[in-house]
């Protein structure tokens with residue numbers, strides 16, 4: 001079979017594959033604990049459900065403009081005003097099939113083959129593949145001190161004449177850390193000075209803990225004219241627990257939005273009318289579900305950290321936000337894929353191997369599930385890895401006997 005070079009270069013989505021593995025095991029009745037998930041378990045806001053149901057009842061579910069319905073653009077403009085203190089116009093907005101599509105059409109609009117795109121390690125699994133889909137070259141930048149915080153000098157050292165864009169995701173998937181305001185300021189200035197696009201993936205910016213606030217990149221921009229190469233990505237998936245609705249957006253200069261709209265128009269047309277109406281209702285409706293989700297996630301993070309503290313040999317950095325914790329398990333196994341497979345096989349705990357995010361030896365643990373999932377999941381992992389643990393473990397009335405170590 002003849003497959004394109006781009007097609008051959010793209011790997012399977014590790015997270016989607018894990019969801020599939022967990023679903024298959026669950027369907028067989030296995031007591032799986034899924035610490036690999038990337039979506040809140042809470043319900044979407046009732047306003048969103050009612051709006052979607054209303055449109056469904058009307059039967060008037062048609063094509064929409066390629067960049068989204070006017071009501072959604074207005075809701076995004078209001079959101080941008082409220083959370084970024086920035087006034088934009090409809091020409092600066094595109095609504096897409098999730099933040100994922102917003103990032104993808106943005107990259108397709110700006111990249112030529114051989115162009116380079118810089119992003120810090122660890123990174124969201126899709127960035128390298130999306131860049132490769134454009135025939136361009138991903139340039140992950142790793143902090144020399146092994147932390148999750150590359151210094152601005154490390155970013156700058158990787159800027160070449162081929163660099164077209166920098167992508168920053170803060171708070172970050174998979175580490176949960178938020179980059180310091182000073183770092184965001186430096187990145188904004190660096191990109192302006194070097195004339196490269198800065199794509200701020202702010203999808204987790206309202207899911208932040210300990211009274212902290214995510215940085216607002218616009219505060220640091222010197223050029224906010226239509227020449228600005230600053231692109232802000234956001235969406236309803238995470239903050240409103242609306243992952244399945246597939247609505248995200250980008251804010252950028254008018255010319256770029258027009259090109260992104262042309263691409264999206266031929267790629268998928270506008271996002272689903274039903275889901276756009278639901279997103280409008282979520283954005284304009286009662287916001288209490290976001291705060292309630294944030295508080296739940298902060299509590300889950302605290303429980304996860306407390307459990308991890310009693311786990312010898314690992315290194316866990318406290319997340320500032322998101323619903324992930326990215327833990328260094330290299331003491332037990334430097335090969336994160338093998339370790340994740342071992343944990344599924346032996347104790348039915350699903351985690352995501354760090355290698356997928358550019359840092360082997362780590363596992364991404366999700367705090368999306370229940371407290372019971374978190375505590376029991378970590379207990380099972382400890383039992384599987386700790387050579388001093390008792391020989392037997394009960395999962396319900398299932399007795400596991402250690403036949404390794």
Ligand SMILES: Cc1ncc(COP(=O)(O)O)c(C=O)c1O
Nearest residue numbers: 098099100124173203235237248
């Ligand atoms: C950093 C980051 N950006 C974008 C997305 C995609 O979000 P959406 O569901 O809106 O496509 C995700 C989802 O996991 C993510 O973690």
